[in-house]
Amino acid sequence: MAHIQLPEGLPGIRGPLVFSPATTGPLCELVEVLLRAPNTLTSAEREMIATYVSSQNDCYYCQTCHGSTAAQHLGGSPADHELIGQMKLDCEAAPLSDKMRALLAIAGKVQKGGKRVKAEDVERARSHGASDEEIHDTVLIAAAFCMFNRYVDGLDTEERDPAWGFVPAL
Amino acid sequence: MAHIRVPDGLPGILGPMAVSPGSTKALRELVEVLLRGPNTLTSAERELIATYVSSQNDCCFCQLSHGAAAAEHLGGNYELVDRVKSNYATAEISEKLKALLAIAGKAQKGGKHVTTEDVERARTLGATDKEIHDTVLIAAAFCMFNRYVDGLGTWQPTGSLAYREMGQTMAHIGYVRPASDRPVAAA
Numbered sequence: 001m002a003h004i005q006l007p008e009g010l011p012g013i014r015g016p017l018v019f020s021p022a023t024t025g026p027l028c029e030l031v032e033v034l035l036r037a038p039n040t041l042t043s044a045e046r047e048m049i050a051t052y053v054s055s056q057n058d059c060y061y062c063q064t065c066h067g068s069t070a071a072q073h074l075g076g077s078p079a080d081h082e083l084i085g086q087m088k089l090d091c092e093a094a095p096l097s098d099k100m101r102a103l104l105a106i107a108g109k110v111q112k113g114g115k116r117v118k119a120e121d122v123e124r125a126r127s128h129g130a131s132d133e134e135i136h137d138t139v140l141i142a143a144a145f146c147m148f149n150r151y152v153d154g155l156d157t158e159e160r161d162p163a164w165g166f167v168p169a170l
Numbered sequence: 171m172a173h174i175r176v177p178d179g180l181p182g183i184l185g186p187m188a189v190s191p192g193s194t195k196a197l198r199e200l201v202e203v204l205l206r207g208p209n210t211l212t213s214a215e216r217e218l219i220a221t222y223v224s225s226q227n228d229c230c231f232c233q234l235s236h237g238a239a240a241a242e243h244l245g246g247n248y249e250l251v252d253r254v255k256s257n258y259a260t261a262e263i264s265e266k267l268k269a270l271l272a273i274a275g276k277a278q279k280g281g282k283h284v285t286t287e288d289v290e291r292a293r294t295l296g297a298t299d300k301e302i303h304d305t306v307l308i309a310a311a312f313c314m315f316n317r318y319v320d321g322l323g324t325w326q327p328t329g330s331l332a333y334r335e336m337g338q339t340m341a342h343i344g345y346v347r348p349a350s351d352r353p354v355a356a357a
Contacts, residue, residue, distance in 0.1 A: 003284065003286065003289040003302065003306075004289070004299035004302050004303055005299055016303060016307075019299075019300075019303060020300070020303055020304075020307070022203050022207055023200065023203050023204065023307060025199065025203075026196045026197075026199040026200035026203060027196075027200065029195070029196040029199070030193060030196035030197065030200065033192040033193050033196060034193060037192055057280065057281075058280075058282065059281065106321075109321070110317050110321040113227065113228075113317070113320070114227075114229065114316055114317040114318070114319060114320025114321035114322075115228065115320045115321075116321075117173065117320075117321045117322075117323065119173065119323075122173045122174075132174035132175050132189075133189070133190075135173065135174050135322075136174050136186060136189060136190060136322065137190075139173075139317070139318060139321040139322050140186070140190070140193055140318055142317065142321070143313075143314040143315070143316075143317035143318045143321060144314050146310075146313045146314055146317055147310040147311050147313055147314035148310070149281060149310075150277050150280065150281040150306070150309065150310035150313055151281070151306060151307055151310045152281060153280070153281025153282045153284075154273075154276075154277040154281035154282075154284045154306040154309070154310060155281075155284075155302075155303065155306055156284070156286075
């Protein structure tokens with residue numbers, strides 16, 4: 001049972017989102033802009049950053065929903081789902097672009113704390129073609145999922161239900 | 171120098187916000203609702219939660235700017251803000267706020283750190299479900315804002331005057347405002 005009285009049957013963030021409509025507007029607007037708005041990073045890439053950070057934060061709901069969404073953006077084949085699993089396990093070893101590996105490394109530093117991101121991390125991403133906007137968005141996506149993950153787990157929302165394994169989070 | 175190119179002279183979060191209008195609109199609306207929207211927790215109490223989490227995350231810009239906003243809501247009581255940051259258990263604040271700060275401190279470390287006992291303690295001292303929800307979300311949101319500010323290596327003023335002015339604006343004008351942010355002196 002969650003720490004507070006939430007509507008029943010809504011998994012993960014959906015319970016608190018219904019509980020608090022005033023904050024839900026900006027939260028949904030934020031995640032829509034970050035993960036789906038026009039961007040030189042694909043939605044698959046941005047969902048992968050969200051998934052990786054959520055797995056580093058050990059948030060089951062967010063890593064499962066966003067991992068599933070990322071795989072859907074990639075085509076939804078078993079190999080696509082497998083790639084997401086590989087990335088969560090070891091993003092440096094997963095078959096991803098050098099740019100994506102460098103951005104995931106930045107996201108992993110942000111997850112530990114903002115000051116962990118060093119000029120060398122940013123230079124590495126830049127040397128593989130990342131733009132300032134892509135670096136900005138990587139940091140903000142990683143930071144935002146440090147919020148969403150804490151929101152979901154800090155209220156002890158319902159953790160798992162096989163029925164929503166392939167349903168997007170929002 | 172920040173990790174990415176941002177306009178000169180804009181302190182802390184205002185630099186990255188200036189280069190990303192789409193996300194900035196949502197971020198400003200979020201912090202306005204969280205810290206200034208109608209609530210049974212006062213804005214001073216909510217700014218103190220934001221300040222405490224930012225200090226636990228060692229984010230200079232956020233803890234000084236929101237600390238100033240909290241102090242301005244409290245009629246200029248900067249000393250109380252410092253006491254909350256250094257040891258809230260002995261600060262002159264309500265027992266309910268102490269229990270909420272304990273929850274915020276757990277959420278800062280990670281969502282799963284918040285226990286049923288932490289929540290029960292707050293409830294025993296009069297906290298409502300909404301107040302507990304808002305405490306967790308404010309703490310979580312500042313784990314985002316702090317990482318946004320420090321993860322991009324933004325420039326952060328060191329003098330207290332700049333933060334005092336920011337705190338006055340944040341407390342009395344708010345967070346959703348037209349393009350009024352201007353560069354501040356590097357003092």
